[in-house]
Amino acid sequence: MDKSKLTEEIQRLRREKNAVILAHYYTLGEIQDIADFVGDSLALAQKAAQTEADIIVMCGVHFMGETCKILCPRKKVLVPDLAAGCSLADSCPAEEFGKFVKAHPGYTVLSYVNTTAAVKYYTDIVVTSGNARKVVDSLPADEKIIFGPDRNLGAYLNEVTGRKMLLWDGACDVHERFSPEAILALKKEHPEAKVLVHPECKRPVALLADKIGSTAALLKYATQESEATEFIVATESGILHEMQRQAPQKIFFPVPPEVAEGQIGCHCNECAYMRLNTLEKLYHCLKDETPEINVNPKIIDRARLPIDRMLELSK
Numbered sequence: 001m002d003k004s005k006l007t008e009e010i011q012r013l014r015r016e017k018n019a020v021i022l023a024h025y026y027t028l029g030e031i032q033d034i035a036d037f038v039g040d041s042l043a044l045a046q047k048a049a050q051t052e053a054d055i056i057v058m059c060g061v062h063f064m065g066e067t068c069k070i071l072c073p074r075k076k077v078l079v080p081d082l083a084a085g086c087s088l089a090d091s092c093p094a095e096e097f098g099k100f101v102k103a104h105p106g107y108t109v110l111s112y113v114n115t116t117a118a119v120k121y122y123t124d125i126v127v128t129s130g131n132a133r134k135v136v137d138s139l140p141a142d143e144k145i146i147f148g149p150d151r152n153l154g155a156y157l158n159e160v161t162g163r164k165m166l167l168w169d170g171a172c173d174v175h176e177r178f179s180p181e182a183i184l185a186l187k188k189e190h191p192e193a194k195v196l197v198h199p200e201c202k203r204p205v206a207l208l209a210d211k212i213g214s215t216a217a218l219l220k221y222a223t224q225e226s227e228a229t230e231f232i233v234a235t236e237s238g239i240l241h242e243m244q245r246q247a248p249q250k251i252f253f254p255v256p257p258e259v260a261e262g263q264i265g266c267h268c269n270e271c272a273y274m275r276l277n278t279l280e281k282l283y284h285c286l287k288d289e290t291p292e293i294n295v296n297p298k299i300i301d302r303a304r305l306p307i308d309r310m311l312e313l314s315k
């Protein structure tokens with residue numbers, strides 16, 4: 001089927017089945033263009049919690065589908081490709097995280113939304129990069145806190161809030177690949193450009209930032225808040241699609257990742273998992289209503305609490 005026919009069929013199926021299509025900013029442009037709503041992790045969770053659709057199709061990664069299912073257990077939650085995982089979520093196996101939590105009684109557990117439902121089971125409050133600072137600031141100054149799994153976001157939060165949270169040693173493969181050298185090289189060519197950095201990047205990269213924030217915060221800064229016309233973007237390059245759409249007169253330079261010797265043609269500033277979402281798979285997923293995300297009801301009952309707390313604190 002060609003692209004226009006696929007688009008037509010997706011529109012028809014979506015209407016017939018009362019389905020809503022949610023997409024993360026890191027997905028392919030063609031997925032973002034057809035979605036009912038495109039957002040960062042926080043906005044996607046907020047949208048899922050409010051939807052009146054019968055079916056939610058989450059074009060993102062597996063943990064985002066799980067978050068939708070936890071928030072809407074009676075709805076059918078579909079993902080175009082079950083193999084769309086997340087290196088950051090993988091860096092935090094639930095059993096080991098559970099042991100870590102048990103070994104530190106009296107600690108409040110904050111988990112980044114990029115975790116499995118089973119990790120959220122051990123969590124007191126879920127956070128995203130969009131609200132993490134607000135959530136940390138809402139806790140008493142002497143609260144003992146565990147933060148997992150992203151060590152870079154955790155270290156950044158410790159720095160800006162003055163806390164000494166215990167950090168889980170996890171990271172995102174995509175964001176860890178950006179290097180200060182690559183940013184400085186771009187800055188040399190475009191000295192007026194502002195540097196945008198996602199907090200999942202390493203500290204030497206964050207130190208070069210004019211703005212550190214979630215994908216939605218970087219987007220807002222570049223398209224609405226800053227008067228600059230050029231931006232160097234150190235996050236997954238899918239966000240450039242929406243940046244360019246909202247500000248066609250501005251210029252955005254994706255930071256090339258640090259590429260190991262011999263890795264010719266590596267598009268490592270693209271999340272391979274996010275890009276598993278294609279129009280073709282979206283069409284089949286809507287037509288056949290599979291693959292479906294299911295979460296153990298016992299985990300849903302417990303994991304819902306920290307997500308609700310996050311949504312409450314983000315109002």
Ligand code: 13P
Pocket residue numbers: 039040041042114128129130172200213214215216
């Ligand atoms: P945000 O959507 O919160 O910016 O997170 C980035 C990310 O890595 C999502 O997988």
Ligand code: SF4
Pocket residue numbers: 026061085086087088089114172173174175236271272273274
């Ligand atoms: Fe996970 Fe990193 Fe991909 Fe986000 S960009 S989904 S954190 S692997």
